[in-house]
Amino acid sequence: MSPSWTALLPILMLIGSNVFMTFAWYGHLKVEKGPLWIIVLASWGIAFFEYWLAVPANRIGHAVYSAAELKTMQEVITLAVFAVFSVTYLGERLTANHVIGFAFIALGAAFVFKGPL
Incomplete structure (x- = not known):
């Protein structure tokens, strides 16, 4: 894998994983009825794909990237x-x-990527 692709692919995968996780954590807020255990199982099912990314x-x-940079990203x-x-x-x-x-928060993130002061 080329160095530029190695730098870009994790960012794209993290974007995709965050889409899944956001739906897993907050998508159910539009569901007004239904047992909580079904909502939890559905959220786990969605989160499964988040982990795969x-x-x-x-x-x-x-x-x-360092672990700190990955977490900040x-x-x-x-x-x-x-x-x-x-x-x-959600509207x-x-x-x-x-x-x-x-x-x-983004300003704080910039300090993580700035390097040693």
Whole structure:
């Protein structure tokens, strides 16, 4: 695998895994009826596919990124995926407070990738 592909593939896989996990954790909020045990089993079923992307993404990505960088990437991707999900699927508003809070988290992420100070 080429070095650029080794750097890009984990990011794409983490985006995909976060889409699955966001649906597993929050997709059921649109389901108003049904036993909780069925909702939990359905969420586990969705999360199964998240793991099939996240675990290989981290193993492949560790050839290029540190564990801290991979975790930081995952958190920023999670927020971005969740922001889109909450607006498009749940119909919630993204407020200025959300954007400012996410920006502070992204600023913190930038320090992880900056290297030693």
